[in-house]
Amino acid sequence: MTATAFDFYLPSELNASHPPERRGIRRDHVRLMVLNKNTGSVSHDKFFRLADYLKPGDLVVMNNSRTVPAILKAGLYRNTKRIQQEVEIRLARRLNEETWDALVVTEEARLGDILQFSSDLSAVVIDMKEGSPLKTILFSQKGTDLFNSIYAIGEPVRYEYIHNKWGLDYYQTVFASHPGSVEMPSAGRAFSWELLFTLQRKGIELDFIQLHTGLSYLLDDELETSPDDNYEEYHLSEKTIEKIRKTKASGGRVIAVGTTVVRALESAGITGALNGITNLYINQNFKLKMVDGIITGLHEPKASHLDMLTAFVPQNLLWNAYQEAIGERYLWHEFGDMNLIV
Structure with a gap:
């Protein structure tokens, strides 16, 4: 299946080439764009204030796969x-x-x-x-x-917008514990332990799954793979599924940290399998069963991840938000700024 994600112009200076810590800020002080999936309204903040946009009873699910130097x-x-x-x-x-x-x-x-x-x-x-x-x-x-x-x-996978050989620690989330990802599950990078404790104190539930990310670029534009050719290994627990059931039953929202978590949870929702291999391709025609919102980075033009976001929010509203992010000089990619869609 061919990706149908939209194209747009991304100025090269908006590619984050340095980790936030090397830009003089904490990892949880990157910027946060909050997009209302129903109205398309956009607000701007810092990521460490994420709890202000979530509610007691919400469940935040993170990917604790650890990046290997691939x-x-x-x-x-x-x-x-x-x-x-x-x-x-x-x-x-x-x-x-x-x-x-x-x-x-x-x-x-x-x-x-x-x-x-x-x-x-x-x-x-x-x-x-x-x-x-x-x-x-x-x-x-x-x-x-x-x-x-x-x-x-080994050394971590780096792409052309990364100009320095940053060490592997820069490619890990603070909660990474299960080795297996070829590329960092980057949506979780901005979390600090302090922010995680803040969320818990507000009554927001936290849980973890594993989806081990594969290699997304094969060094040749002509060899670009289709999203449903991308097979990745995931592992969930029955406890996670039960937390999701309780959250939804009580009116809370399930917030996935990254496209990897969406892929794992929705795969389990379809197959009933807590462990397996998924090649699930999610776009605007996919009806989400498990996940209500997403915390993610900003994705490059034509990326299949943009297709997944249209399962949360209509493409025209996403397009408008991305244009605003460019105008506000948000930074892209794994060392960049964050986007909450709820």
Whole structure:
């Protein structure tokens, strides 16, 4: 399915290239645009005052997936002969405890080739995935040992608007605990522990799920994948589902922190499965069952995430809000400002 998200002009200076902390502000002091999904009215504030726009009895659901440093370097070997000195590998999606789909950035890789990352870690190419630039690689380690090795040698995924090699800590939410995301679930980045406690003191419920994000860009515009080709692993608890039921029954709202949480919750609502793989594509024709509002960053032109937002608010109202955000000089992307749609 082809994404139908709208296009618009985003001035390059509105791409946030520095984390807020490196711009001299706390992570929870980024700006907040509040969009009323029924009227289209827009107000502007700072994110640390989020509680002012939520009500006692609301439920905020966050993604506690932890970002892994998904860019690795390896020597490429075939039949013990070194084919390339150094190849970049971008992890794309975990298949199991020792197997990942990955973007191997060379045209030389063949089935059965060995990727030597370090003296302790290697991988073999076990599937070339016809019709896809991704390859399936089987690591020599698995589970916690594999993650420990990846964290020791990898770097976080960065895109062209990021001009500095910021460390992995800048790509984590404060509550991240379950390793698996190739890219940061960035809607949760602006939360601080202080803000989370403030929400709880106001009577706002908090809960966590996991959806491990995949690689969104394959280094070639012609290889852009369709949203429903994007398979991601999610995990929910029965406790979360019960909290959602109680919240809705008492008239509260379920607020998803990020498109990842929307995808996970709505997938569970459709299938009834608390754990699984989802390729759910949400747009204006999708009737949301689980989620009432969303906290998210500002999304780039033509991004499929914009399609998802039209399930919350009509596209014309979203368009008007984005034009206002540009006029107000909001900052985009994972280190940028935030948007609450309720």
